[in-house]
Amino acid sequence: MSATHPILRLESVSKHFGGLRVVEDLNLAVRRGVRTALIGPNGAGKTTVFNLITGVFPVDAGRILLDGVDITATSSHLRIGHGIARSFQNIRLMPHLSTLENVMVGQHCRNRGVRGVLQPVNLVPRNRWREAARAALVDAGLIEYERSTVGNLPYGVQKRIELVRALMAQPRLLLLDEPAAGLNPAETEALQAQLEKICIGGLTVLVVEHDMHFVGALCEDVIVLDFGRKIAEGSPEDIRRNPLVQEIYLGAPVAQPMERHSACSA
Ligand SMILES: Nc1ncnc2c1ncn2[C@@H]1O[C@H](COP(=O)(O)OP(=O)(O)OP(=O)(O)O)[C@@H](O)[C@H]1O
Ligand SMILES: [Mg+2]
Incomplete structure (x- = not known):
């Protein structure tokens, strides 16, 4: 496997709950050894993506590949054995x-x-x-x-x-769902220091986080979801400047914890 080969790839992944299209034709790649953020407004489908990657829910369509191996039909327990670990939003x-x-x-x-x-x-x-x-x-x-x-x-x-x-x-792949949510500044700093230390060895991290200061300090790549679709990807700086991303967050640059300007009704 080359160093640039993505450790995780989602190919045309979709997930519906009843009539609700929570993840729609999602393609994304997480580079090996890179800290990647998955961001998006409340209800965008971020936790659902984690649940699909870890096998909590089966996909309705598409494929999930870990190190090039198709794990779409692999049980949740075996996925942990294959090297996927996570922390939970709650x-x-x-x-x-x-x-x-x-x-x-x-x-x-x-x-x-x-x-x-x-x-x-x-x-x-x-x-x-x-x-x-x-x-x-x-x-x-x-x-x-x-x-x-x-x-x-x-x-x-x-x-x-x-x-x-x-x-x-x-x-080999660590998924963190809003690790800094609810933490005070000192606690956030302690967590950030812990993560920096963990990542020195080249661990690949995919983190869902609303706090763009946290994302900017930790991550090299950012993927943005809205209504279950990928709407942007790039460096934290690219994402801050992206007009489409700015538009979905209060019409302002994404520097603060982000909330959608209106209730999600996807
Ligand atoms: N098990 C489920 N059954 C039905 N609907 C669900 C289920 N899990 C999530 N949803 C719906 O899917 C949508 C996306 O939810 P999800 O939790 O993935 O969003 P999120 O991006 O993680 O949001 P937040 O930032 O608030 O954590 C929401 O409308 C949610 O109500
Ligand atoms: Mg969530």
């Missing part, structure tokens, strides 16, 4: 478990089945997964929360723990 940690236990659970994809899911938490508390999870928490500057019950931690810390958990699967 935190999906297990609130009653400790930070360490949550991070250890992130390794279950290497061990298929229910036994694999339970083993890291209950059966082998001092195995190498535990040590790997501790090392990841040290690396992320989160080891002080190792024994804390996750549900009691600040939102910004939980978001960063979710990121560490996603990394435990050792992905």
Whole structure:
């Protein structure tokens, strides 16, 4: 595989919910080792695209290729095994478990089945997964929360723990759905530093984010969706200057967190 070969390609992908065309004939490519942002107004279909890439929903039409391999019909579980990991728009940690236990659970994809899911938490508390999870928490500057019950931690810390958990699967493609949403400036900065560090090794990241400051600082490529269609792509600077993109966001340059100027009724 050449360095320029896209790690992820969507070919003419469509998804409808009843009569609602949520993703329509979408073609996109994510370059290997590049941080790419997927942006668009509320309801544009960004999370649905993540759900199609991860196999939560089947596509109605089109193909999804990971490293040139057609994974369109591959189960969600196997896609994780093939190296796709994600964080969710709404935190999906297990609130009653400790930070360490949550991070250890992130390794279950290497061990298929229910036994694999339970083993890291209950059966082998001092195995190498535990040590790997501790090392990841040290690396992320989160080891002080190792024994804390996750549900009691600040939102910004939980978001960063979710990121560490996603990394435990050792992905080659990391999907982040609004990682900075709801974070205060200090929490956003901490998350940004964590992501910069993670990406040093060349991990490919596709991130949905409304905050264009965040996108501009982190990403090299930007893809813009509106009503499930790709309307623009390019560098963050290209996108800021794109008149069509400006038009869908309040008629103003896209420098602030973005909301559609009228309710989405796609
Ligand atoms: N499972 C579902 N069943 C029916 N409609 C859905 C489903 N999931 C999403 N939709 C609809 O698809 C459209 C796109 O939703 P999606 O969550 O992908 O948008 P989004 O771009 O992620 O928006 P936001 O920025 O608000 O997170 C919305 O109109 C939503 O109501
Ligand atoms: Mg969304």
